Every structure is written in C-alpha cells, then in structure tokens.
Amino acid sequence: xxxxxxxxxxxxxxxxxxxxxxxxxxxxxxxxxxxxxxxxxxxxxxxxxxxxxxxxxxxxxxxxxxxxxxxxxxxxxxxxxxxxxxxxxxxxxxxxxxxxxxxxxxxxxxxxxxxxxxxxxxxxxxxxxxxxxxxxxxxxxxxxxxxxxxxxxxxxxxxxxxxxxxxxxxxxxxxxxxxxxxxxxxxxxxxxxxxxx
Numbered sequence: 001x002x003x004x005x006x007x008x009x010x011x012x013x014x015x016x017x018x019x020x021x022x023x024x025x026x027x028x029x030x031x032x033x034x035x036x037x038x039x040x041x042x043x044x045x046x047x048x049x050x051x052x053x054x055x056x057x058x059x060x061x062x063x064x065x066x067x068x069x070x071x072x073x074x075x076x077x078x079x080x081x082x083x084x085x086x087x088x089x090x091x092x093x094x095x096x097x098x099x100x101x102x103x104x105x106x107x108x109x110x111x112x113x114x115x116x117x118x119x120x121x122x123x124x125x126x127x128x129x130x131x132x133x134x135x136x137x138x139x140x141x142x143x144x145x146x147x148x149x150x151x152x153x154x155x156x157x158x159x160x161x162x163x164x165x166x167x168x169x170x171x172x173x174x175x176x177x178x179x180x181x182x183x184x185x186x187x188x189x190x191x192x193x194x195x196x197x
C-alpha cells in the first residue's frame with residue numbers, strides 16, 4: 001500500500017512539472033513585436049501615387065515579429081506627449097495606419113492586422129506636394145483619403161511634437177518608443193527622430 005502512495009505522489013509531481021514546463025514553453029513562444037530603430041534614410045521618404053499623381057512624404061516605422069507564432073490583432077497608437085501652443089484641436093491618441101491596408105474617408109476606427117514572423121511598415125505622418133496648409137497629418141484613414149488634406153483632427157500645424165508610439169497585440173508582447181516629429185512649413189521638410197528611451 002505504501003508503494004502505491006509513493007508512485008501516486010511521484011506521478012502527481014511529474015504531472016505538475018509537465019504542466020509548468022508546457023506553460024513556460026507556450027509563454028516563450030508567444031509573439032514578440034519590436035519597433036525597429038528609426039532610420040531617416042529609409043523611413044522618411046517621398047512616395048509617388050501613379051493613379052492620383054500625388055507626391056507625399058511619409059515618415060514610417062518598421063515593426064518586427066521576432067517569433068514564429070503569428071501576432072493577432074496588432075494595433076499601433078500614437079499618443080501626443082507635448083505639442084506647440086497653437087495645436088489646441090488635437091485629440092490625445094490616434095490609431096495609425098499599417099501600410100498596404102485599404103482605407104477610405106469613412107474609416108475612423110482601428111484597423112488591426114495579423115503579423116507573422118518578419119516585418120511590416122507602419123505609416124506615422126505625411127505631408128503632400130502643393131498642400132494648401134503648412135504642416136503635416138497623422139496617418140489616420142480619413143486624412144490619407146483626402147486629395148487635398150485640410151486642417152482636420154489629424155492636422156499638425158508647423159512645430160515640434162513629442163509623441164509615443166505603442167504597438168499592442170492580443171496574444172503576446174508589444175513595444176513602445178518616443179519620437180520627435182517636426183511638422184514643416186514646407187512639405188518636403190517633414191522629419192522625425194527617435195528620442196531617448
């Protein structure tokens with residue numbers, strides 16, 4: 001009888017160890033997103049839209065899933081930390097646009113994506129050749145869809161803005177970093193730089 005209790009106790013211990021090991025293995029396989037360092041030579045450039053004739057300058061970030069499991073419902077949120085005194089119309093947070101996701105003027109909600117192992121480009125702000133107002137726009141779908149962007153809720157009047165960009169997902173670990181956006185008087189002078197973490 002004593003042997004049965006010893007075997008039962010050992011089986012219970014092995015079962016607990018197995019459950020812990022299985023949970024640890026699953027935890028370390030979860031997706032992990034990382035904002036790659038901002039590189040002005042590749043992340044701040046002009047795109048020409050053939051179908052509309054627009055020339056727009058974008059600042060972009062690249063987000064990497066460092067693990068093989070797919071990251072589910074990835075969202076990017078820009079939070080304004082500081083802004084010029086004349087930028088009183090701005091909201092505190094904006095959902096950013098993932099490159100290659102369709103948008104329209106009616107799209108105002110978040111547009112999450114799934115991200116497998118690898119990288120995806122994230123649009124942050126843009127300016128446009130022949131724009132009627134100096135400054136730039138946060139890449140919300142409403143602003144992106146306008147042929148001639150106007151001073152709307154995504155408009156950043158000229159000046160310096162400190163922002164935090166956070167990437168979240170349903171099934172893993174996200175990332176966040178701070179940046180300084182310089183909204184220009186001339187459209188081609190749009191720039192962005194990463195600040196200290």
